[in-house]
Amino acid sequence: xxxxxxxxxxxxxxxxxxxxxxxxxxxxxxxxxxxxxxxxxxxxxxxxxxxxxxxxxxxxxxxxxxxxxxxxxxxxxxxxxxxxxxxxxxxxxxxxxxxxxxxxxxxxxxxxxxxxxxxxxxxxxxxxxxxxxxxxxxxxxxxxxxxxxxxxxxxxxxxxxxxxxxxxxxxxxxxxxxxxxxxxxxxxxxxxxxxxxxxxxx
Amino acid sequence: xxxxxxxxxxxxxxxxxxxxxxxxxxxxxxxxxxxxxxxxxxxxxxxxxxxxxxxxxxxxxxxxxxxxxxxxxxxxxxxxxxxxxxxxxxxxxxxxxxxxxxxxxxxxxxxxxxxxxxxxxxxxxxxxxxxxxxxxxxxxxxxxxxxxxxxxxxxxxxxxxxxxxxxxxxxxxxxxxxxxxxxxxxxxxxxxxxx
Numbered sequence: 150x151x152x153x154x155x156x157x158x159x160x161x162x163x164x165x166x167x168x169x170x171x172x173x174x175x176x177x178x179x180x181x182x183x184x185x186x187x188x189x190x191x192x193x194x195x196x197x198x199x200x201x202x203x204x205x206x207x208x209x210x211x212x213x214x215x216x217x218x219x220x221x222x223x224x225x226x227x228x229x230x231x232x233x234x235x236x237x238x239x240x241x242x243x244x245x246x247x248x249x250x251x252x253x254x255x256x257x258x259x260x261x262x263x264x265x266x267x268x269x270x271x272x273x274x275x276x277x278x279x280x281x282x283x284x285x286x287x288x289x290x291x292x293x294x295x296x297x298x299x300x301x302x303x304x305x306x307x308x309x310x311x312x313x314x315x316x317x318x319x320x321x322x323x324x325x326x327x328x329x330x331x332x333x334x335x336x337x338x339x340x341x342x343x344x345x346x347x348x349x350x351x
Numbered sequence: 352x353x354x355x356x357x358x359x360x361x362x363x364x365x366x367x368x369x370x371x372x373x374x375x376x377x378x379x380x381x382x383x384x385x386x387x388x389x390x391x392x393x394x395x396x397x398x399x400x401x402x403x404x405x406x407x408x409x410x411x412x413x414x415x416x417x418x419x420x421x422x423x424x425x426x427x428x429x430x431x432x433x434x435x436x437x438x439x440x441x442x443x444x445x446x447x448x449x450x451x452x453x454x455x456x457x458x459x460x461x462x463x464x465x466x467x468x469x470x471x472x473x474x475x476x477x478x479x480x481x482x483x484x485x486x487x488x489x490x491x492x493x494x495x496x497x498x499x500x501x502x503x504x505x506x507x508x509x510x511x512x513x514x515x516x517x518x519x520x521x522x523x524x525x526x527x528x529x530x531x532x533x534x535x536x537x538x539x540x541x542x543x544x545x546x
Binding site: 221310323 | 505
């Protein structure tokens with residue numbers, strides 16, 4: 150007798166939004182009372198035991214721990230490189246291209262938080278990655294993120310030159326590559342292991 | 352010397368410009384490698400065997416048309432040349448371009464994009480068995496049309512003999528390689544364009 154997936158009855162969000170969504174798993178997260186030291190090491194931050202997403206992923210603790218540390222350095226290491234807002238923009242762009250409504254909600258919200266440019270971010274969500282963006286750095290980061298997200302990959306020397314002409318140095322360009330690449334990891338987990346829940350009533 | 356697969360795949364060496372860039376994000380570099388190790392040198396093979404891991408890895412990068420395919424082809428060839436042959440024979444029919452797929456019904460329905468829903472044919476299924484067969488179909492879904500993912504797709508894996516923990520590992524494997532192959536693709540281009 151095989152295991153059964155968990156089916157939810159709530160209405161899933163059907164549009165891209167900067168609102169705060171929840172997420173519920175289709176497979177059973179590891180019960181709290183079964184978490185060992187190795188599982189806690191995989192969670193990295195103990196508070197993540199409260200999240201169904203991380204408590205499902207922690208069933209394979211070593212890859213979760215390495216994933217989380219990779220994520221943190223790509224997005225939170227502020228020693229030079231790409232400004233935080235544009236790192237979030239790379240994440241939001243990859244998520245928009247792949248169609249991950251949950252990931253796009255989190256990282257579009259963060260992009261707005263760091264840039265204070267709600268409307269530009271919302272246009273990316275509403276009209277898509279090819280929607281007009283006046284800022285050449287935003288244009289270059291979005292274009293590079295989409296080119297990397299496509300299969301087969303379309304990222305080329307023209308993308309690097311566009312990023313450089315928009316004022317980014319080698320480290321910033323490497324950050325943009327890593328931000329978009331990382332969300333091709335994250336999107337596939339978020340999309341395939343569960344689904345977003347509607348925004349909280351405000 | 353510690354192996355760093357991304358350095359190896361992109362041709363970065365201590366002392367060159369690309370290596371110098373990567374070490375400025377030392378935890379990302381270290382943990383991209385730790386991720387590879389966690390997936391391919393695991394001490395927990397109960398829910399996903401080494402052969403299954405290597406077959407899914409090859410299938411992921413081959414479908415993605417990534418130059419990293421030669422590296423993963425060699426790993427699978429060393430484990431099971433029969434499985435590699437079966438996958439190579441199935442590859443042309445399974446290869447397409449992505450991402451595509453459907454959104455939940457609503458304003459995004461206009462953005463739905465049709466595309467191949469691939470499943471192993473009888474020859475491949477007979478060659479690799481029901482468990483790996485189901486995993487290969489799921490890998491195709493994750494590579495090309497992740498937004499088509501569903502509870503039904505996971506139930507198909509459970510019915511084919513996968514357990515929840517094995518599905519987590521399988522999902523991480525495909526998703527991680529989608530990261531790794533893009534880091535390699537991006538850095539390979541950047542390497543030729545360094546300031």
